[in-house]
Amino acid sequence: MTSLARRGVLKCLPVAAGAVVTGMAASPQAVARQEADPSFPQPEIRRTSPRTGRLETRLTVGFTEQVIPGVGTVTTRTYEGAVPGPTLRVRPGDSLEITQVNALPPNAETTNAETTHAGATHAGATHAEATDQDMNVPHHFNTFNLHTHGMHVDPTGEADNIYRTFEPSDTPGSTTTYRSRFDVPADHPAGTFWYHPHHHGSTATQLLNGMGGVLVVEGDIDEVPEIAAAKEVVVCINELKLSGGRVPDLTSHGAYDGIISTFLVNGAKNPVLTIAPGEVQRWRVVNAGAITAHFLSLRGHELHQIACDGITLMEPVATTGLTLPMGGRVDLLVRGGKPGTYKLSGGGPSQTLLTLVVTGDARPMSLPTSLPGRPTSLPEPTRTRTLTFRSYENVFSGAFPNAYRILGDGETPPADPLAGRRDLAWGRLAADFVNQRVRLGEVEEWTVVNDSHAHSHHPFHLHTNHFLLTAVDNRRLATPVWHDTVSIPPNGSVTFRLRAEDFTGRSMLHCHQLQHGDEGMMQIVDYVR
Template sequence: MDYTLRMTYADLRLDNKAVNLRTYNGMIPAPTLQVDAGELLKIRIVNDLPLNPVSQEPVEHLRYMNSANLHTHGLHVTPGLVRPNVYGDYVVDTHTTAVHPGQSRQHEYAIGKDHPPGTSWYHPHLHGSTAIQVGSGMAGAILIKGALDQVPEIAAARDRVFMFQAPISDDKGRLESFSQVADPKSEPPFLINGQRRPTLVLRPGQVERWRLINAGIANYLNIEFQDHALHLVALDSCPRSHAQVFQSNDAQADGLVLCPGNRADVLIKAGAPGRYELRTNSYDMGNEQPLDADVLAYIVVEGSPINMALPQKLPPVPEALKHISDEELAQKGGLRRSIVLRSVFNSDGSPLTSAPALDLLNLPNGDLSQLSQWQYQTDSTFLADTALTMGAASDKASTQPLMPQKLAPIQSDSAIRQTVDLGSVEEWTIYNMNGVRHPFHIHINPIEIIKVNGEAVEPFWCDTIGLPRNGKPEAPTSVTFRTRFTDFRGEYVMHCHILAHEDMGMMQIVSVE
């Protein structure tokens, strides 16, 4: 499978507004790529964007909004070079090594025969440029086909991709400043495949597979299908052995919650004739006020009934997604690590160069110039004098989940590096010291969630997880997961998937050796 993705501006009309935004191949969303497990996926990216403009951004790494690279979010593939000048899922670029305007890069991804089937996606991932480029609409789906697709009832169902995007533009239809993406309140309502509130038509009794992708840059989705159930069969390209059912009209529970970066494969069966709403319900992600409810699409059920069935049985989960037992953890190293996500600020409004924030930042050798490498300074009330960091209790693995006393800047050359042995199995606890639900994402290897706020949950696999809100430095919230570091050596990253947070430094390097 050999594709070319050309990065270019395109004149489009989105939600009755003329825009001129960065795209892949002149499309929002970008093309959907489909590949079978066991095949080789080749992607060549060509940067036809204009030269980087002279920028007034105060931080250098935010000035390269037309330079890029490529991340295949959800693929278990090599993060390094495949061979000279041919890249895997390599994103550890700086603004000097990126694919600049007029340049190209060849990628090859060997999809293992045992690769879990499901829905992944791709988007740019150059540190400092990610929010602007994904916020423009540069994102597309990757479908990995496998055993799940061969279930007779799923094979018979219509397969639809729902790219939930919220392209941002000013009154001229452009996105040319980081300040436009820095505040999550700037994210407009979601579109589906570039359309505002599209209408889908189904027959009574018809079964469809919907691949739901939250490709927004900040906001969560809380999805409900009016008077119908959503049957979740895979989350983040991690198939389930049994469908998890999300019923409509359940006032006691959230719907299917997707944080930025999450994907969900769901089966639906159309009910009685009528007009129904696919909604995102109000949701509190820890900002000053909850996200508003919204209608995402209309579903019209009409015509002659069709007798289609939902599957009674799903395939066993792939070997890579088998539960990680205490015994396996102990046999494969059993190390535990603690990671902290936190915005650091002075509540009285004083700058970060003043205590107590300065004391928390633990700048190398007290060098204040390091601030410009990982903090974005702006007049925005959301980010004014705020540092977004991902810290650790120590730079070494620990056998106990210690809490850090100080946080270190982790962007660029200052990034904390978690060094891991290939073939090891580890348990990490991710702490959230802020009110907002930072969505944590790790590349390459999926993770098995086992605890939330220290309490055991029914284990499930994913690669992106919303941390519980209402964390405080003295009482952080947390998620604990286990993961296998298999198959691939190299460097990749983990970060907050509120993409402006990532661009400002809420990211670390994972080095598998």
């Protein structure tokens, strides 16, 4: 595998608005410093045994009731009874072995003609029958699987295989058990990744319940002296769509319309973090939401970006603002400014994610001047592809009237060419159609266009491999950035180069506005030799 040392994210590109937070892998000293500041919540940490090089753990998914100050009593689907789930920490060359327990109740079969599209709208049609007609009707909200977002690991078998299904038991009160194993390559980049369910049809609902957790690969970046000296802080931003203390299932297109998002950081609403003047902290920020991009801002502070999407930069980049798409991650060094209270806002200027209090005696700390980053160049491409993300309003009957399509090279063909934009198959995910065959080792250049008007948020996410962003809206970047998730500007485009490596098999690309993904804005990618 060519050195995957680090990559960046489009949404990690600085913008003149706000600042994002992030962090990197934790040394034992950093963990000790985390524990010394109990006022700011941190997810439970589960790490590889240094003796065996294996992390064997269990993730149980079930409904959990929690009392969240400032929110109230909520009952949501969770990993291990918490939002977010535990932080998993591994090193290159380790194996991650997860036993997953589905403790959710059996899937309900909704009898309601309104849940169907054309072709299954007869009276008494069930949600299951609708899915038989159109797999892109959200369904089976208690079925899940596991995706290690951003990880360069095998997309097949028991690894990062999002085509698996972890069904609940047919007997209420019983559980089912599934196993996943991820072998982390010896040259895997150190950085911030995350895990979440990825069963087609239920992903948006489950993430909006808070299902997700941080996955850290420790390595070379952690040994940079200035970074090793900094306190590490995980900032996992979950988005919940709560109504009456629960998250409704996505049984109609407008199920979440009118429900204001509740944003939690490490399971708390607006937690307070302290920092001394001059102290440097290392923040790992993960946007674990399904619907909202964060335009992050921390007034009075210049933030120093060191990585995006798990890929380290060649040197820190000072920024006053940054946008983080759904699924994106960013790593920053934050230096405490003048004593006072500051708000980290995201999702809009009125949304406070956390409060930073600068207090205490000054602790002058240094910033690094260089980093062990991944070079930002690839050879000239031997192939080009163009994809267009496009949505159509009110083209289907039933509860899901909109069509979210990926058109252009490799588009899914229509089932009925005469149906036009009302065709159920055209440009949407089809289980038996491979949209993109990508040959390992070849350099390609892709242009991805967003020409949707009413639905402007279309983050592009590619599984298994990172890509090198070279241009936005046909304007070349002065320094290309590595990504696995990038926002496509409304009525704009992104251009990137891709060299897939190491792993063959079926994987995926899709819109990471996950309601769009569940409704068909996805494609099958087959990596071949």
